[in-house]
Amino acid sequence: MxxxxxxxxxxxxxxxxxxxxxxxxxxxIRAGKANPRILDAVRVEYYGSIVPISNVATITTPDARTITILPWEKSMFKEIEKAIINSEVGIMPENNGEIIRLGMPPLxxxxxxxxxxxxxxxxxxxxxxxxxxxxxxxxxxxxxxxxxxxxxxxxxxxxxxxxxxxxxxxxxxxxxxxxxxxxxxx
Missing domain, CATH: 1.10.132.20 (Ribosome-recycling factor)
Structure with missing residues (x-):
């Protein structure tokens, strides 16, 4: 046995x-609701290493339609923004200098x-x-x-x-x- x-x-x-x-x-698979996991595949360069965004920033969902990304270092804003634009996420990030927002468009x-x-x-x-x-x-x-x-x-x-x-x-x-x-x- x-x-x-x-x-x-x-x-x-x-x-x-x-x-x-x-x-x-x-x-x-993006379902119209904000889900931080859609950013799992997005990588950024951080001091010579390629790392997930979650390793260099805090990712939260304040409401069902928004993902906010708060980089731990100011220098990472441009890097994170560029990585999201070049990824397959398909959402344009909004950067106000303090936080990066991703608005989930309705499907x-x-x-x-x-x-x-x-x-x-x-x-x-x-x-x-x-x-x-x-x-x-x-x-x-x-x-x-x-x-x-x-x-x-x-x-x-x-x-x-x-x-x-x-x-x-x-x-x-x-x-x-x-x-x-x-x-x-x-």
């Missing part, structure tokens, strides 16, 4: 990684549908990864039969892998439903 647990643990780890990747991907209906489609694609990719993890685990269990694993133990292992698969697919569906609701809420 310890052999089966090894395959189950490996499959669960791969499935968990797929869910975490999906969570990260969905966080970067058009067409843009909302495109974002839902993008989120659905990300969810589908996660499901494919989960299915692949299930397939790999089942193949490993079938190979283990040839190495002396009893068939009934292998069948129980397959059932456990299927339960894991179902649990993670439900998690992906729930995450997508929540993101879809967030995107479509005006």
């Amino acid at each position: 310890a052999e089966v647990k090894v395959y189950l643990d490996a499959a669960e780890e791969k499935m968990q990684m797929a869910v975490e990747f999906l969570d990260d991907a969905l966080a970067h 058009t209906e067409e843009r909302r549908k495109a974002l839902v489609k993008q989120a659905k694609q990300e969810a589908e990719n996660a499901k494919v990864s989960i299915r692949n993890a299930r397939r790999d685990a089942i193949e490993s269990l079938k190979k283990a039969i040839k190495e002396g694993l009893p068939e009934d133990v292998e069948k129980d292992g397959e059932a456990s892998v299927q339960k894991l698969h179902d649990k993670f697919v439900k998690k992906v569906d729930d995450m997508f439903a929540a993101k879809e609701k967030e995107i479509l809420t005006v």
Whole structure:
């Protein structure tokens, strides 16, 4: 039975990684609400190193439509502004000399549908990864039969892998439903 647990643990780890990747991907889909995570991928140069904005400034969301960035050093204003303009964030920063503001523009209906489609694609990719993890685990269990694993133990292992698969697919569906609701809420 310890052999089966090894395959189950490996499959669960791969499935968990797929869910975490999906969570990260969905966080970067702009839903019209201010979310500091859309700036995660934006990097600035700081004393010769390339670092995330969060390492050189405080990022807050004072309301649902605004992200504010307060650099810890005055010299970072231009650097942060340039990085945001050159990034894929798609929002023009407003700099008043004390704070940088990003105003989240309201989304058009067409843009909302495109974002839902993008989120659905990300969810589908996660499901494919989960299915692949299930397939790999089942193949490993079938190979283990040839190495002396009893068939009934292998069948129980397959059932456990299927339960894991179902649990993670439900998690992906729930995450997508929540993101879809967030995107479509005006």
